Amino acid sequence: MDVETELLQFIKSRRSSKLLERGVVELDKVLKAVEAATYAANAHNAQPWRFIVVTDEAVKQQLVKEMALEWRQDLLSDGLPHEKINMIISSAAERTLRASVLIIACLTMENMHIYRDDRRNRYEYIMAVQSVAAALQNLLLALHAQGLGACWRCSALFAPNAVKRVLGIPGDVEPQALVEVGLLGGVRPARRKPLREVCFINRWGNEV
Numbered sequence: 001m002d003v004e005t006e007l008l009q010f011i012k013s014r015r016s017s018k019l020l021e022r023g024v025v026e027l028d029k030v031l032k033a034v035e036a037a038t039y040a041a042n043a044h045n046a047q048p049w050r051f052i053v054v055t056d057e058a059v060k061q062q063l064v065k066e067m068a069l070e071w072r073q074d075l076l077s078d079g080l081p082h083e084k085i086n087m088i089i090s091s092a093a094e095r096t097l098r099a100s101v102l103i104i105a106c107l108t109m110e111n112m113h114i115y116r117d118d119r120r121n122r123y124e125y126i127m128a129v130q131s132v133a134a135a136l137q138n139l140l141l142a143l144h145a146q147g148l149g150a151c152w153r154c155s156a157l158f159a160p161n162a163v164k165r166v167l168g169i170p171g172d173v174e175p176q177a178l179v180e181v182g183l184l185g186g187v188r189p190a191r192r193k194p195l196r197e198v199c200f201i202n203r204w205g206n207e208v
């Protein structure tokens with residue numbers, strides 16, 4: 001297989017590991033992946049991402065516990081019964097704690113542009129979010145390249161106060177995602193819409 005075909009196959013072969021196998025992964029591999037993440041395309045080359053790599057078991061436990069408390073408030077306000085909330089929260093916590101390493105990806109507006117109007121400031125913010133997401137995709141691919149399992153979870157986005165408190169993240173830095181990293185497990189087959197449904201030629205609706 002030529003390099004191009006191999007690379008395309010590789011990109012398509014990455015899958016989320018929704019239920020990691022327990023086991024330790026080497027920090028060195030994780031840091032290599034984080035470094036690869038920082039090579040993503042990003043707005044103004046502002047590199048508006050920050051990563052916290054959590055390896056310490058006690059910190060992981062604390063993080064999961066405090067995120068759950070914040071999440072519980074949302075589920076209560078949705079009107080879910082206590083038993084159901086306990087079930088949802090404990091199974092998510094159990095899944096996250098199977099990870100050897102947790103990576104919290106954060107956003108900073110530090111080097112992004114500031115405009116006089118809200119409209120353009122909003123676009124700047126979106127560009128920062130897009131940049132962090134680009135880095136996260138690199139991160140997942142780089143972990144995959146090293147044979148590691150990973151799953152991007154939105155839990156950190158939905159429980160920012162807990163994440164910031166536990167990890168000492170400054171006020172103006174926003175948690176965006178939590179990536180569980182560990183040994184491959186719980187991988188489902190790829191499900192993708194056919195290209196003709198999501199890509200058009202020259203004009204919306206013109207099929208590939």
Ligand SMILES: Cc1cc2nc3c(=O)[nH]c(=O)nc-3n(C[C@H](O)[C@H](O)[C@H](O)COP(=O)(O)O)c2cc1C
Nearest residue numbers: 014015016017018151152153154155188189190191
């Ligand atoms: C922004 C974003 C948020 C996600 N949040 C979660 C999540 O909270 N829980 C989860 O199990 N998967 C989450 N995922 C992973 C997706 O479920 C997964 O990427 C998608 O189903 C496609 O599967 P694949 O990654 O195996 O191709 C998230 C992915 C993205 C990009």
